[in-house]
Amino acid sequence: MEHKTNLPKQxxxxxxxxxxxxxxxxxxNEFHVLMLKRAGRMLHGEWCYIGGGIEQGEKAWEAALRKVREETGITDIRLYTSNQFEQFYSQVEDYIYMAPVFVGYVHEDxxxxxxxxxxxxxxxTFDEAKHNAALPGIDDILGFVEKHFARKxxxxxxxxxxxxD
Structure with missing residues (x-):
């Protein structure tokens, strides 16, 4: 006979x-994706799109604009939420990281x-970006963005x- 406990699950x-x-x-007439080569400790030398933390009192979309400005100097973009989330599991700290993905259209100049x-x-190009993406899942996000934001x-x-203001 199997003994079941009512202990809470982890x-x-x-x-x-x-x-x-x-x-x-x-x-x-073809959209290209900005990919950045990381210089810091995390993912050093790997190609990624823009990402970073949300500061106290900041909305996610405000953090997106700030990170674009800080990491690229670009200030003039049309910003969209993509309805997608970047995610990964941290084995060191045992948590799942999730980040909303935004899409920004940048003027040619x-x-x-x-x-x-x-x-x-x-x-x-989207194919180059997917090929060079640092982690699994980034290519899926790029494919989604290509389908829903570049092709239509x-x-x-x-x-x-x-x-x-």
Whole structure:
């Protein structure tokens, strides 16, 4: 006979403390993705899109705009929420990290000025970006963005209304 206990099950916490941003720029009628080569300790030398933490009192979309500005110097974008989430499991701290993914359309004349977090950048085709993506799952997010934001016009309901002060 099997003995069952009513002990509570162990859970793995989910932390949503950051954002991810995929920037798109049109070259010769085709959208390209901004990929950055990491210079810091985490994922050193790997290609990623923009990402980072949400500061106290900040909305996720505000963090997305701030991270774009800090990491690339780009300030003029049309920002959308993608309805996708970057996620991974941290075995060291035993939690699941989740971050909402935003998509930003950048004007052709915007130039990139990297900060200390990255050593290089490239505007890649979606195929190049998926091939060079640092971690599994990033390629899936890029495929989703390509399908819903590069190959067709996204729903107006996903656009973030940025109010200028």
């Amino acid at each position: 859970t793995v916490p989910i932390r949503c403390e950051g954002v991810a941003v995929v920037l798109l720029k049109k070259y010769l 915007q130039s990139v000025q990297l900060n200390h977090e990255h050593s290089d950048y490239r505007w890649m 016009t996204p729903s107006k309901w996903l656009q973030i209304n940025i109010e200028n």
